[in-house]
Amino acid sequence: MDLKINLKISLIAFCFFASQVLFICNSNADSQLINGAGASFPYPLYSLWFKTYNTKKPDVKINYQSIGSGGGIRQVLTGTVDFGASDAPMKDAELAESKFKIHHIPTVLGAVAITYNIPGFKEQLKLTPELLVEIYSGQIKKWNDPKILVENPTLKDAKNYIIPIRRADGSGTTAVFTEYLAKVSQAWKQRYGEGKAIKWAGGLGGKGNEGVTGLVKQNPGAIGYVEVTYAHTSKTPTAWIKNKSGNYVQPGMEEISLAAQGVKIPDDFRVSITNSENPKAYPISAFTYLLVPESMAQAKGLIFNDFLKWSMQEGQAMAPNLKYAKLPQDLVVRVQKKIDSLVYKTK
Amino acid sequence: MNKKYRDHHPGDKIFFYSLRGISFLTVGIFLLMILFIGKMSLPALNKFGLEFFFINDWNPIAEFYGALPFIYGTLVSSTIALIISLPVSIGMALFVNEVAPKWLAVPLGFLVEMLAAIPSIVYGLWGLFVLAPFLRTYVQPPLSEHFAFIPLFDGPPLGVGMLAAGVILAFMITPTISTICREVFAAVPTVMREAAYGLGATKWEMLKLAVFRASVPGVGAAVMLGFGRALGETMAVTMIIGNVPQIKVSIFEPAQTMASLIANEYAEAETNLQLAALTSVGLALFLVSLIVNGAARFVIWKNKHKYKI
Numbered sequence: 001m002d003l004k005i006n007l008k009i010s011l012i013a014f015c016f017f018a019s020q021v022l023f024i025c026n027s028n029a030d031s032q033l034i035n036g037a038g039a040s041f042p043y044p045l046y047s048l049w050f051k052t053y054n055t056k057k058p059d060v061k062i063n064y065q066s067i068g069s070g071g072g073i074r075q076v077l078t079g080t081v082d083f084g085a086s087d088a089p090m091k092d093a094e095l096a097e098s099k100f101k102i103h104h105i106p107t108v109l110g111a112v113a114i115t116y117n118i119p120g121f122k123e124q125l126k127l128t129p130e131l132l133v134e135i136y137s138g139q140i141k142k143w144n145d146p147k148i149l150v151e152n153p154t155l156k157d158a159k160n161y162i163i164p165i166r167r168a169d170g171s172g173t174t175a176v177f178t179e180y181l182a183k184v185s186q187a188w189k190q191r192y193g194e195g196k197a198i199k200w201a202g203g204l205g206g207k208g209n210e211g212v213t214g215l216v217k218q219n220p221g222a223i224g225y226v227e228v229t230y231a232h233t234s235k236t237p238t239a240w241i242k243n244k245s246g247n248y249v250q251p252g253m254e255e256i257s258l259a260a261q262g263v264k265i266p267d268d269f270r271v272s273i274t275n276s277e278n279p280k281a282y283p284i285s286a287f288t289y290l291l292v293p294e295s296m297a298q299a300k301g302l303i304f305n306d307f308l309k310w311s312m313q314e315g316q317a318m319a320p321n322l323k324y325a326k327l328p329q330d331l332v333v334r335v336q337k338k339i340d341s342l343v344y345k346t347k
Numbered sequence: 348m349n350k351k352y353r354d355h356h357p358g359d360k361i362f363f364y365s366l367r368g369i370s371f372l373t374v375g376i377f378l379l380m381i382l383f384i385g386k387m388s389l390p391a392l393n394k395f396g397l398e399f400f401f402i403n404d405w406n407p408i409a410e411f412y413g414a415l416p417f418i419y420g421t422l423v424s425s426t427i428a429l430i431i432s433l434p435v436s437i438g439m440a441l442f443v444n445e446v447a448p449k450w451l452a453v454p455l456g457f458l459v460e461m462l463a464a465i466p467s468i469v470y471g472l473w474g475l476f477v478l479a480p481f482l483r484t485y486v487q488p489p490l491s492e493h494f495a496f497i498p499l500f501d502g503p504p505l506g507v508g509m510l511a512a513g514v515i516l517a518f519m520i521t522p523t524i525s526t527i528c529r530e531v532f533a534a535v536p537t538v539m540r541e542a543a544y545g546l547g548a549t550k551w552e553m554l555k556l557a558v559f560r561a562s563v564p565g566v567g568a569a570v571m572l573g574f575g576r577a578l579g580e581t582m583a584v585t586m587i588i589g590n591v592p593q594i595k596v597s598i599f600e601p602a603q604t605m606a607s608l609i610a611n612e613y614a615e616a617e618t619n620l621q622l623a624a625l626t627s628v629g630l631a632l633f634l635v636s637l638i639v640n641g642a643a644r645f646v647i648w649k650n651k652h653k654y655k656i
Contacts, residue, residue, distance in 0.1 A: 070615040163505070168590030168607075170407075170615025193408035196615045204507060204601050205590030207611065214475045214586075218483070218506055 031058075034300050037065040038072020038085030041110050041172060041227055042288045045324050046085070049315050053307055060303055069172045070196065076102060076291050082300055084291035087172025088179075088196075089270035100295040103342060104269045105308060105335060106287040107315075109260060109325040112177045113231035113251040113284075114239040116223045117216050118143055118158050125239040126151045126248050129184035129275075129283070132241075135223060136164050136181065137188065138201040143221060151242075160221030165212050168205030170196040173227050176286045180274040210234075228256065229323040245279035252282070256325035259285035265331065269338075285325070294345055301344030308339045381633070388630050391623035399624075400631055405592045405608075407617070412624035414631045416592040420509070420602035421635065424584065425577035427513025427598065432521045432573060437566070439521070440528035445554065456529065463522035471586030474515040479506035479587060482514070487599055502599030505589065509598040512588040516580055520573035527572065531565030532558055567647040571640055578636050581606040605632040 043066035050062040067075075069086040076084035077098055089104055114132070116125055121143075127135075131148060134140045140147060143158035167174045175196045182189035192198050204219075206212035209230040216224040216236070228251045231238050240248040244262075249255050262278030265271050275283050296304065312335055316326045327335065391412060392399060402413020443456045483506030494500040502508075535558050543553040589601020590611065605628050616622045 068614040070617060161503075168585065168603075169611040170613075170617075172615075195408050196617055197407045197612050199404075199406040199408060200591075202591065204505065205603075205611075207585045207590070207607075211475070211586055214472075215507065218475070218480050 031061050032300060032303055034060070034062045034082045034304055035064075036062065036072075036083040036085060036290075037067050037075050037081045038291065039069045039087045039172060039288055040066040041087050041229070042085065042107060042324070044229075045108060045319060045322050048318060048322065049307075049311055052314075052318070053310055056310075057303075057306075060307070062304075062307065068170070070170065072291065076293055079293070079295060082296050083293065083304065085289065086291055087286065087288050088175050089287075089289060090291065098293075100293050100345075103292045103294070103338070105290045105292055105339065106269050106327060106331070107290055107311060108288060108319050108327065109256050109273075109285055110172075110176070110288050111228040111251050111256045111259075111282055111285040111325065112173055112180070112225050113228040113236075114223065114225055114241065115213065115216050115231055115236040116239060117220055118155070119160065119220045121155060121158055123152070123154055125237070126242070127239045128242040129181070133181055133185040133188050135162055136166070136201065136203075137191065138164070138203075158221075163219050163222040164201075164203035165215045165219075165222050165224035166200055166203060166205055167209075167212060167225075168207050172196065172286075172288075173209070173225065174198070176274065177225050177284060179272060179286075180284045183272070183275050228325075232323040241283055243279070243281055243283040244275050244277055247279055249280065249282045251284075253320055253323065253325040255280060255282040256285045257328050259283070260287070260328050260331055265334075267338075269335070292342060294343070296344050297346050298344045301342070305339055305342055308342075309336065312336050312339070384626055384630050384633065388623055388627035390620055391627045394620065399627055403594060407612070407621055410618065410620050412621070412627075414605070414628050416594050417603055417605040417608050417628055418631055418635060419594045420512075420588065420592075421578055421604040421606070421632065423598070424509055424512040424516060424588065424602065424604055425574055427510065428516030428520055428577045429570065429574055431514065431517035432524055433570065435517070436521050436525035436569075436573075437528055439525040440532055441554065443525075444529050444532045445550075445558070456526075459522050460526055461522075462518070463526070467519065467580060467583040468586075470515055470519055471583035474511060474583060474587040475507070478515060479511050482506050482511055486510075491599065498596040499598050502595070502597030504599065505601065507587050507589045508600055509588065509595075509602045512584045512602070512604070513598070515583050515587055516577045519580060519583060520577050523576055524569045524573040527569035528562070528566055531562045531569065534565070535561050564647050564651060567643060571643045574639060574643075575636055578632065578639070579606055581610045585610055605629070605635075 043064070046064050050064060054061055064085070069088060072084035072086050073090055073094060075081045077094070087110065090102065095102060114127060118125070128151060131140065131151070134147065141161055143155050143160050143162055149156055175194065178192065178194040178198055181192070182194040192200070204215055206215040206224070209226045212224040212226050213230070213234055213236055216222040226236070231251070238251050240250050243249050258278045259273045259276040259281040262276035262281050263271060263273045269287065269289070271287075273285055273287065276285065290308070292304070292308075312332050316332065319326050395402065395412065399412065400414050400418065403415045404411055404413050405416065406412070439459060443452045443459070447455060483504050487504035487506070487510070490500045491502065491504060539557040539561065540553055543557040548556055584604050585607035588603060588607060590603050590607065591601040592603045592608070593600065595602070609625050609629055612621070613625050616625060
């Protein structure tokens with residue numbers, strides 16, 4: 001009997017081993033495979049990039065799983081992927097945790113658009129940062145509140161209650177939005193704070209951009225925040241926001257790109273560009289990053305560098321078609337320099 | 348199994364050992380899961396203690412976590428689902444099995460079972476775009492207008508919320524419950540029906556005397572399965588419950604369940620304590636399911652002699 005069990009075990013072990021060998025052979029056969037994971041916001045653009053790059057260099061295949069920024073950071077730290085991607089730069093504590101250096105490469109810009117559903121209101125909604133803070137902390141309850149009427153006089157007949165909608169799932173979009181609110185309002189910072197998930201004053205939570213948009217469309221009087229590419233492709237109305245210079249700005253691609261030009265950007269590119277000084281900038285904008293660990297194998301790293309350089313030239317040109325805001329030209333030059341300086345130590 | 352018999356037939360032996368292996372494997376996986384979830388939840392349970400299950404707050408920024416609003420949301424939404432679904436399921440099972448002509452019964456039974464095959468995200472999107480607006484326009488305003496003295500119906504007509512989640516869950520568990528009920532009703536021996544008819548019973552009296560009494564334990568099992576599915580349902584509920592961790596009497600108010608909280612926050616959890624707190628909520632879900640199942644089994648077991656055939 002013992003013999004039989006042993007036989008059984010060895011048979012199973014053999015099958016398992018054989019399948020592993022086959023798998024490894026397969027992946028090593030003729031192409032270089034690079035694995036990445038992270039943010040879901042740039043996923044449509046990245047997958048187009050990787051596909052296009054693959055047609056240019058057929059022996060390089062880059063896999064990307066859009067599992068969310070947090071997951072991307074965790075997988076880079078544990079070394080289960082070759083590179084990661086995140087909507088928010090890694091925190092100092094997270095970088096300190098890492099056994100190897102991790103570089104941030106900004107790829108495109110994203111922004112948070114404010115969408116709304118006010119019955120009978122056909123004009124452009126204009127919001128100041130203060131109004132956003134007071135709406136989301138539940139202090140302004142109706143659309144015809146005098147404070148809103150100052151900026152939007154035609155709303156005086158809008159009797160609907162305001163239903164603030166936010167993301168229920170932890171999200172980079174929430175992180176950018178709350179970081180902006182905390183930057184413009186000390187009260188928000190102390191009461192609610194900033195992060196991918198916070199404790200909200202009330203309202204409703206929707207799952208994903210589609211959940212938020214759905215709730216906004218369903219509920220008269222609702223206001224919500226969504227990732228800007230989603231707002232553009234789903235053709236929802238978006239509010240103009242008063243920026244730091246006092247101008248009302250729409251979340252257009254140029255206005256988002258300009259947000260990177262009103263802020264001093266450090267050499268590691270880890271910086272918040274919300275509430276930008278640029279007079280034409282849309283204030284709730286942010287970079288999205290590729291996270292490139294120095295621990296990547298040298299052979300892969302060189303190939304990946306080539307891809308990164310390509311993404312700064314042809315890649316940037318592809319971004320506007322998918323409604324992503326390009327990096328401004330002066331920043332592209334700096335990022336290219338950074339890419340040239342990347343070295344990989346693992347043989 | 349007879350030992351001698353087992354030893355002499357290699358085919359039976361292999362069959363016996365592989366079956367034993369598979370059943371041990373199931374138990375083993377179950378134990379490993381508890382162990383794993385328990386270990387992952389330790390940081391949160393160490394910090395908050397058993398009070399974790401009774402704290403009515405969830406604040407990722409202040410790093411202060413409690414599971415109570417989610418336990419409440421899960422239990423109430425599932426209960427609403429069961430209250431709506433149970434009469435419908437039993438009625439449907441009776442109709443298909445006992446009343447409907449065959450040409451109607453077969454496709455009807457098939458369609459009900461098909462409901463179980465619809466992915467939950469489809470239920471969720473349907474709930475968000477069809478059910479919620481319907482509730483907000485046609486159900487909630489009259490209810491809150493005429494029955495606001497009942498605290499359950501005194502709330503804002505948002506469409507999404509506890510009621511919407513309960514209704515969508517009812518849709519999802521009805522096929523489970525009614526399919527099992529059909530099997531249970533069909534298993535009642537024909538002699539019992541004939542005996543009831545022989546005593547001069549009408550169709551309804553026959554069902555009451557012969558079918559229902561004998562079916563109580565089976566229907567109980569069906570309810571448990573359905574309730575279990577409602578407790579753990581994630582995607583559809585997340586789309587439609589409003590995702591606000593609060594305990595409000597009104598079923599029009601938004602709420603949140605344990606499963607939807609985990610699905611929402613796990614992927615982007617930022618700190619280890621948040622991860623541990625989320626796993627602890629998973630542990631709470633596990634315990635709640637266990638307690639509910641255990642209690643239901645106990646009730647059925649206690650009353651078993653009443654329904655002996």
